[in-house]
Amino acid sequence: MGSGWTIGSLLVLLIGPVLVSYLVEAFRRVPTPPTRLSWAPDIPIRYVKVNGIKLRYMDVGNGPPLVLLHTIRTQLDIFQKVIPGLSGHFRVCALDYPGHGFSDIPAVEYTPEFFTNVVAGFLEQAKIENAIVAGESIGGSIPLRLASQHNPRVKKVIAINPYDYDGGRGIRRSSRIANLLFFLNNVPILGSTFWRLRQYPIFKKIIEGGVVHKDALPPALLREMSEVGNRPRHYRALMSLVANWAGWEDARADYGKITVPVLLIYGEHDWSRPEERAANQRAIPGAAMTIVKDGGHFLSLDVPEAVIQLIRRFSRAT
Numbered sequence: 001m002g003s004g005w006t007i008g009s010l011l012v013l014l015i016g017p018v019l020v021s022y023l024v025e026a027f028r029r030v031p032t033p034p035t036r037l038s039w040a041p042d043i044p045i046r047y048v049k050v051n052g053i054k055l056r057y058m059d060v061g062n063g064p065p066l067v068l069l070h071t072i073r074t075q076l077d078i079f080q081k082v083i084p085g086l087s088g089h090f091r092v093c094a095l096d097y098p099g100h101g102f103s104d105i106p107a108v109e110y111t112p113e114f115f116t117n118v119v120a121g122f123l124e125q126a127k128i129e130n131a132i133v134a135g136e137s138i139g140g141s142i143p144l145r146l147a148s149q150h151n152p153r154v155k156k157v158i159a160i161n162p163y164d165y166d167g168g169r170g171i172r173r174s175s176r177i178a179n180l181l182f183f184l185n186n187v188p189i190l191g192s193t194f195w196r197l198r199q200y201p202i203f204k205k206i207i208e209g210g211v212v213h214k215d216a217l218p219p220a221l222l223r224e225m226s227e228v229g230n231r232p233r234h235y236r237a238l239m240s241l242v243a244n245w246a247g248w249e250d251a252r253a254d255y256g257k258i259t260v261p262v263l264l265i266y267g268e269h270d271w272s273r274p275e276e277r278a279a280n281q282r283a284i285p286g287a288a289m290t291i292v293k294d295g296g297h298f299l300s301l302d303v304p305e306a307v308i309q310l311i312r313r314f315s316r317a318t
Contacts, residue, residue, distance in 0.1 A: 018189060021196035028230040033102040038220055039080040050121035056102045057095035057122070061087030064315060065128045068094040069119065069135025069142055071210070071298065072163070072171065073238060075101030075228065077221055078136070081304035082311075089312060090132075095122055099237030101228060110241040112138075112248050116145045123153040132315055134158035136299060141248050144284070147262065148254035157258075158314060160265045160307070161297050164252050165276040168245025173271040174209030174297070177202060185242045195235040200226045210297035212269050217301060255283040262287040263314045267295030267302065288314075 033056070037043055043060045058076060066086060068079045076094035086092050096103040098118055099110055108114060119142050123131065133143035133154050140159035147157050163170055172179040181202070185191045203226045208214055229235060262284050266277050268291055281289045290310065295303040 017197070018193050021193045025196040025235075029227070030230050030232065031224070031227040034224075037077065037080075038224075039077065039218070040083065043083075048122065048125045050118055050125055053098050053106055053118065054104045055095050055098070055118070055122060057093060057126070058083075059091065059093045059126065061090055061092045063090045065131040066090035066092050066311070066315070067119075067123065067128060067131050067133045067135075067143075068092065069133065069139030070094070070097070070100070071135075071137035071139055072241065073100070073207075073229075074225060074298075077101070077224070078298065079300050080218065080221065082300045082307050085304070085308040086311060090315070093126060093128060095119075099234065099241065105231060105233045105237050107233065107236075108240075109244060110237055111244045112141070112145065112251060116142050116149075119143075120146060120151055120153075123151070129153050130155040132156045132158060132311070134160065134311060136160040137163040137297065138248060141251065144255060144258065144262070145251050147258045147260050148251070148256075150257070150259070154260060156260055156314065157262045158265065158311060159262065159280075160299050161267055161270045161272065162264070162280065163245075164248050164280065165272055166249070168242075168248045170271040170297075171206075171209075175205060178206045178209055181206070182242060185239055192235075192239065195239060198229065198235070203229065207298075211302045212267070212294055212296045213302055216298070252280070252283055255280070256285065258284050258287075261314075261317070263310070264289040265299065265307070265310055266291050267297060267299045268293045269296045270299075271297055 043058050046057050046059060048055055070076055070078045075096045079094055083092055097115055099105045131153055135142060140162035141164050143157040144159050146154050172182050181194060184194050204222055211217060264281055264287055281287050292299060292303055292306045300307045
């Protein structure tokens with residue numbers, strides 16, 4: 001009798017949270033895609049299909065094309081502090097990756113190859129040529145991959161805090177809660193249960209691990225990015241990305257094939273370590289590197305003016 005009660009209690013303890021997590025996920029409020037950008041209502045929101053996947057993007061300004069690529073678990077709005085200062089000098093394009101922001105969430109494996117192919121397709125669909133491709137985190141790694149494949153539409157690369165070290169586990173260095181959650185990601189049942197139970201305070205704490213200045217994170221952006229996670233299949237796409245993130249470091253084996261100019265930009269307090277940054281510069285022929293003081297992983301939010309100046313300066317360099 002006693003042992004039966006013990007076994008039953010254990011089953012409740014194990015199964016209960018799993019069932020609750022499914023209920024929590026089922027009753028989440030799914031956000032409606034915005035019809036305009038809250039921080040730039042005059043910039044139209046556009047959509048384009050790449051390989052059957054509907055991508056949200058924006059296209060503003062005149063001049064040489066500049067493509068901005070965002071980080072893991074964010075969206076094009078992460079560049080809201082730098083786009084106004086860049087659009088007077090460039091044709092600025094930014095997109096939401098599949099499984100991010102308000103782009104489609106296809107049921108695929110979210111590998112580095114998948115993201116790279118989608119961005120290559122976007123450059124083609126948007127008729128972007130001779131572009132400076134700049135981005136943060138995986139958004140910095142994608143143009144390096146494109147350049148190593150000699151994509152003809154990529155003229156220069158600006159890789160900001162590229163995510164190509166420690167087997168893709170860089171975000172686990174950002175905070176204790178991030179270390180725990182991303183460690184649990186690949187644990188059967190437990191990982192998906194924790195992701196379904198996620199709450200805004202946890203999301204906010206993880207994102208705060210990417211900036212030096214907590215007030216650098218616009219509250220409206222934080223709230224919208226958190227609500228985006230309520231979209232059906234969103235958390236599964238994130239789990240797939242994390243399960244495949246070792247591939248971001250594997251791509252470094254091809255950096256020696258890059259022939260276009262490359263600027264590596266690192267925040268002083270980025271998750272990468274000095275030896276990992278130096279290894280990247282050695283791997284990329286002729287790459288320049290600069291360290292931005294008082295900046296973290298989300299550099300365009302932390303120190304936007306420095307990012308604007310570095311992009312403009314590099315665009316003029318021959």
